[in-house]
Amino acid sequence: MAHPPWWRHAVTYQVYVRSFADSDGDGIGDLPGITARLPYLRELGVDALWITPFFTSPQHDHGYDVADYRDVDPLFGTLADADALIATAHGEGLRVVVDLVPNHTSSEHAWFQQALAAGPGSPERARYLFREGRGPDGAEPPNNWASVFGGPAWTRVPDGQWYLHLFDSTQPDLDWRNPEVGDLFEDVLRxxxxxxxxxxxxxxxxxxxxxxxxRDQVVAPGEEPVxxxxxxxxxxxxxxxARDEPMxxxxxxxxxxxxxxxxxxxxxxxxxxxxxxxxxxxxxxxxxxxxxxxxxxxxxxxxxxxxxxxxxxxxxxxxxxxxxxxxxAPTWVLSNHDVVRHATRYGGGPVGVARAKAATLAMLALPGSAYLYQGEELGLENVDVPEDQRQDPAWFRTHTQWRDGCRVPMPWSGDAPPYGFGPGTGQPWLPQPDDWARLTVEAQEGDPGSVLSFYRAALAARRAHTQGLTEEVELLDAGADVLSLRRGALTVVLNAGHDAVELPAGDVVVASGELEGRLLPADTAVWLS
Structure with missing residues (x-):
């Protein structure tokens, strides 16, 4: 019988390259830093790592504005460093997933610079979505679309045309109806x-x-496009x-x-x-x-x-x-580099962390694959980054703190910033809180009650107890505040209510918190076999 593809049941760990590990002391994570920390990921118990973009980029959106898809930005290393990372990861039994950005390029990509130089109607402009403006002198955007980062999704160039950017103005959208675009990305894949x-x-x-x-996005009277x-x-x-989304x-x-x-x-x-x-x-x-x-x-x-x-x-x-x-196969994910960390979303503090652990334990029991975001295994919460330190382009367009708070660099060791993130002594590219000493990998490794120890136990339990289980899930009726499900011989119970509940029969495999005999406390989950 053929084995299923590795990815169908894998646990993949997202590495936000700027914030995982810094090898050269410049305060920014890099590829050699990741390579040096691969044993940590192996010991954590994940199967793969997904690395956010490390390609050549002016870094207006921290790598999601790509100027060259076939090279490594010097900020993060070299192609040789990428090759070494891939080879070392494979040697550790880890797969490597890289982040591809095909919706848009950087405005500094050679194609876009050629498009600006060539002018309206040129083949170079046809690689992007350039259009004439509306109104008598073309001074109004071609349609009413809004950028994800706030404000209009169009920017005008000196010759009068406008180009579409569903994100930052430095990220012009490609026209995927142009066959040159598809050919470029097939080459990049290969x-x-x-x-x-x-x-x-x-x-x-x-x-x-x-x-x-x-065409214009249809919105209700008095509402703005979103x-x-x-x-x-x-x-x-x-x-x-449901909403109208022509984009x-x-x-x-x-x-x-x-x-x-x-x-x-x-x-x-x-x-x-x-x-x-x-x-x-x-x-x-x-x-x-x-x-x-x-x-x-x-x-x-x-x-x-x-x-x-x-x-x-x-x-x-x-x-x-x-x-x-x-x-x-399904996938399950609770946090990533674009959203508030789930420990904070669930209330923050000890309650938020307890709920985050419980939700993670329930997730790891489900069929399919799971994705973890760096630092969640340490119980990290969102950080309120000071305004003068924020770097998210969405902040500059909307003055809403969105993503910086979940991107603060990892604390590895020590009792003060940069907590072993790199060999330097100052704050990294986003400042770390002064109270993170108790959350470092070093501080948690020897503590059986730490969040890190829980994640290692939960991932070990997944490997030991979900192999060969049916992919069918039976949802059980345990009351409005209790999630209870059965998957083969495994029963999972999550108590999202305020009062402890009695556990069904079965031996405890792993729990997200301390049990009270056969009672499952609030904000806690357990696996039973």
């Missing part, structure tokens, strides 16, 4: 596959194709009302991933792709993982669900139902 990467996380996977007319990338965490995609999730985008699927299939080792697709429904998310498209898509419904047993149950039920129709 460049990194040939160097040994095991897969790609695809940024803004739902955004590559826009409605060809670039972007579709809802990372607020306030509503699950199974709860929020997202167009049917033609699936042709791109069918082509990519054929490219990956040419390489051995079960190479994979995972979509960052902020779709509106589980049904539309499932379309990205049909058998001839992408391997996986992030299940943001799980991330967006509030702390609620009923909400968790609805997401599990709807996700599994939709994915079963396309025979795809």
């Amino acid at each position: 460049f990194w596959l040939d160097r040994g990467v095991d897969g790609f996380r695809v940024d803004v996977a739902h955004g590559l194709l826009k409605e060809a007319s670039l 972007s579709g990338a809802d990372t607020s965490g306030e509503q699950s995609m199974v709860e929020r009302p 997202w999730d167009q049917p033609e985008v699936h042709d791109v991933y069918r082509r990519w699927h054929r490219v990956l299939a040419e390489y051995d080792g079960d190479r994979m792709s995972v979509a960052e697709a902020w779709t509106q429904t589980p049904e539309s998310m499932a379309r990205f993982v049909r058998s001839d498209e992408m391997s996986q898509a992030f299940n943001f419904a799980w991330l967006l669900a509030p702390w609620s047993a009923e909400a968790f149950a609805r997401v599990i039920r709807s996700s599994l139902e939709q994915l079963a129709q396309v025979a795809a």
Whole structure:
């Protein structure tokens, strides 16, 4: 019997390259820093790491504005460093997933610079979405679309045309109806596959194709146009009302991933792709993982669900139902570099951390793969970064603190910043709090009651107790405040209420907190066999 692809049940650890480990003391994480810390990831018990973009970039959006997809930014190292990281990871038994950004390039990419020089109507401009403005003198944007980062999604160039950027103005959107764009990215895929990467996380996977007319977004009277990338965490995609989104999730985008699927299939080792697709429904998310498209898509419904047993149950039920129709494996994720850390979303402090551990334990029992975000295994919460230290481009456009707080560099050791993040003595690129000494890897490694020890135990339990289990999940009725599910011989109970509840029969495998005999306290989860 053939083994399933490695990614179908993997636990993948997201490395935010700027904030994981700094090898040269400049306060910014880099590829050699990651390589040096790979034994930590092996000991944690994950199967793969996903590394955020390290390609040549002016860093206006910290690497998600790519100027050269086939080279490493000197800030992070060299191509030789990338090769060494991949080889060392494989030697540690870890797969490597790199972050691909196909929706837009940097405004400093050679293509965009050529487009600006060539002028209206040129083949160079046809690689991007340049349009004439509206109004008598073309001084109004071509449509009413808003940028995800706030403000209009259009910027005017000196010759009078406008270009589309669904994110920052330094990130012009490519026109994926132009065959040159598809050819470029097939070459990029092959460049990194040939160097040994095991897969790609695809940024803004739902955004590559826009409605060809670039029509206005239809909004209710008195309302402003909004972007579709809802990372607020306030509503699950199974709860929020549908909205008109001509800039997202167009049917033609699936042709791109069918082509990519054929490219990956040419390489051995079960190479994979995972979509960052902020779709509106589980049904539309499932379309990205049909058998001839992408391997996986992030299940943001799980991330967006509030702390609620009923909400968790609805997401599990709807996700599994939709994915079963396309025979795809689910993914589960609670935090990443774009959202408030789940320990903070669930209330912060000891309660938030307890709930975060409980939700993670429930997640790790579910069929499919799980994604962890660096630092969650230390119980890190969002940091209120001082205004004069913030670097997120969304902050400069909206003055809303969005992403800096979850990107503060990892604390490894010591009792003061930079907590072993690098060999320097000052604060790293985003300042670390003064009270993180108790949260460092060094401080937690010898403490059996630490969050790190819990994560290691939970991941070990996953390896030991979920191998060969059915992918069928039975949701059990245990009351409105209790999530209870059965997967083969494993029963999982999560208490999201205020009072302790009695556990069903079974031996305790692992728990997210101290049990009270056969009672499961509030904000705690347990596996029973």
